[in-house]
Amino acid sequence: MRTLLLSAVVFVAVAGGASTSETGPNVFESSVPLTPDGQIDKLVFGKLKQLKIQPALCSDAVFVRRAYLDVIGTLPTAKEVREFLQDPDTKNKRRLLIDRLLEREEYADYWAMRWGDILRIKAEFPVNLWPNAAQAYHRWVRACLVENEPYDKFVREMLTSSGSNFRVGPVNFYRAIQNRTPEGIAGAVALTFMGTRTDNWPTNKLAGMTVFFSQISYKPTSEWKEEHVFWNPLGSNVVTASSVPGKPAIAAIAQPSNTVTQVSIPAPADNEPQRAIFPDGTKVKLSANKDPREVFADWLITPRNPWFTRSIVNRVWAWLMGRGIIHEPDDIRDDNPPSNPALLAYLEKEMTAGRYDMKRLMRLILNSKTYQFSAMPKVTTPEAEANFASYSLRRLDAEVLIDVINKITGAKDLYTSPIPEPFTYIPDDKPAVAIADGSITSPFLTLFGRTARATGMENERNNKPVPAQWLHLLNSTHIHRKIDQGPKMRTILDSGRKPQEIVEELYLTILSRFPTPDEAKTVDAYGQVQVIKSPPVRKDGKTIQQPDKTIVVKRRDDWVDIAWALINSTEFLHRH
């Protein structure tokens, strides 16, 4: 406790000493006056004014780190930080950085991971996509992100595709569901694309929607674990002669080990068109000539739909800001109102005007001053939080955390899947965010709360700290080895450069900023204190004893400890 108090005092001193032209009262905030810039800011600042909260702008150093983590899921290199901080174009450099990051290759890897959580891309348990299909699904999602495919088209493809799970990536949406009954599918569609949980819907509302998904069938092929997803209006794959009722005969013969979840298909009454009800209450007669999934998709992806656009803009906002305007972002319902309805309406309008261009939406949010607020809360009331008064502090996601530790140390990790045999290993130069399949993992990822991709819910990922994680970060040989022996860390620690240069490089690499003068002093004082006896001096016939001098000598281990401390700092472990 005493240490903490002392440190707080030190911090105040740092704040004073660290002021430069750009940084404000502390190294994390900007001295540039904060003025609203665009419609998002106008709407958010208006709310904050009502709450009497004066937000602060983050410093350039905070911004560069935040933007990299939020847009491409990794840290900038020391060189990239330097270039950004030293770029004199203060008026445009944040905007230009956002543009550059949105075009980086890592963008698709990072966002495919986010979508993989929501779309449940996992080979085994509990959705059982099987490895080939998980890869096909992920490949398709990633390709859409590379192409920046409009969101409405992205969703329509998932809802209406038919074909092999190994060849047609988007059909796996219908397979990546634990409960593959029409009700289960309707629930997954509502959660994923309408941001709403059907658990507390009235039964007839869900039943009406269920009809749209009652004619989907799955048919195995002679390829192990391959399955065709297709529209089957007559339930014709139900072979009555099969040994297992309702199970296709071909499965029993060709694939004894394949456990196909059989959808119970209500047989349509003789040529009578089925009646389905959209979640908004509109009734529709289904024609025998049109796949009802198409009918549903056409209803869903129009700008007039009350859930579709709202759900995606709120989700993207939450991904970038750490909190939805409707919170949680997959819990849209009448009695969970948005904290700022005008803001949500504005984003919806922009999304439809931009024809569901995802990068355009992100660019709009990222360029707002609201996104660029400091993470240091001025007020910690729930209202302040719900109205985005400060950037939301979040621990790095498990995959991002191990990736950035490996990036700054130059070390690698091994990711494997124990099921099914033969074991799956992936090349060790691949970052964790780029892992396609949620079944491929490592003890670190499990320990740090990576989502199990079982439910597709946002809150399945768990970034809450537990002591076992600290044991690992503070004291495991896994992390210690990376810091002590990682090839990139070695090039810094064993460079033979001047101590000041090493300190600067460590700060730029790990915290993406320069050290403050006081931090430099703290680092300077860490090491082995040596006393140097001063020889007595004879002056005017008297012997005068000079005071002894003390110097601090740094061994390599001391440098390792300094890097270790930076990696275990709040600033490193969080998005801020």
Add this chain to the structure above:
Amino acid sequence: MRRGLYATAGLMVADRVGADAFAAVTQPASAATKAKAKSVIQVFLWGGMSHNDTWDPKPEAGYEYMGEFQKAIPTNVDGIQMGELFPALAKQADKFSLIRSMTHRNNGHETAAYLMQTGHTPGERLAYPSVGAVFALFKWPQYKGIIPPYVVMTQAQGRFSEEGFLGPKYKPFATGGDPNANRFEVEGVVARAITDDRQKNRRELLGKMNTMGNAMAASPQVAAAEESKKAAYDLILGKGKEVFDLSLEKPELRERYGRNTFGQECLAARRMVESGVPYVVINYPGGWDTHSNHFATMRRQCPNLDQGLATLLQDLKDRGLLETTIVWCAGEFGRGPKVDWQPPWNGGRNHYGNVFSVIVAGGGFKGGHVVGCSDAKGEEVKDRPVYPVDLLGSIYQLAGIDANAKLPHPLGAEAHVLPSAAEGVKSGGLLTEIM
């Protein structure tokens, strides 16, 4: 207010996986309240220790069977004899019972170990968790300690003591290091080549350098992270680390346990049990797979086993812990009763699962009894066969774990702690005669 390290983690797991998967974990209150055993120490004699040479001596069987160890010695219980290499344990016979009719008829290391650690038949569709992982699963919700609930010294035996389908959370915490070294380096707790002074210096340095953390100390997220970091440091620099610090014991007691790795593992196990750890495994350092050079190996290893185990029982008794601590000691099988005198064995013993011996003590197991017996040469069960389900079922019962409870299988498959009779698993009944 602060929860123990693994207590928190355990709750977190339950939260994350969701109520469904863990619904089965709820125990009938009656079973839990009647439970006598709070902790288990399992000494796993991997490789398989000979029964003839140790706890089921057959002096009349002659040189062909008994080789160099033809003498049996009396114990402190009338009518019970042991092999000559166990003089210390012979003085503790009132504290443990001997099962001399353990059997599963399986002679493969991995399959037999799986049988002895899970009770389930190897080669079925599911890979069941070991008894330690099952303890971790059921005991975690109540466990408040800061050391993980399922610890193995010093290395896990691969698939012999693993988590099965329960998933990586239930892997045993392998300590690594050597408890007989000057410093027992426990992974994540006592770091290699990092002295306590350096640990303290680092922690202080981190406190000073944590500019953002210090500036935002009032933020709930930062406060929660600091709290859990403090709990971790309690283990690294405080009470938790002390559990592994054997230098806190009297040198005389350390000597009594034996200044060898196994002896000090027994001492470390006692310290863990004292601090509430539910399941501790000692994988016997070096193992017992004595195909050749058998008698020399026995002469070298048995005295350490004898001394460590005997002292452990006495020490637990002295501290009043034996009543609540099950100690069981067994290999995956025994070794061939007939010595292989021919080359290349030149006096060795082979894998043998038809009959072998097990020691059980404490936690509700009575001492001073012998369960079952083998035939004249130790080749077959003569009376009262004890199968793996009987042994494990008795341990579960004493610990208040329902052997019929459902285990949370990730694919939703029906899986229970132990197989039922309906599954065709052989059983000789629970060890009620010593419970």
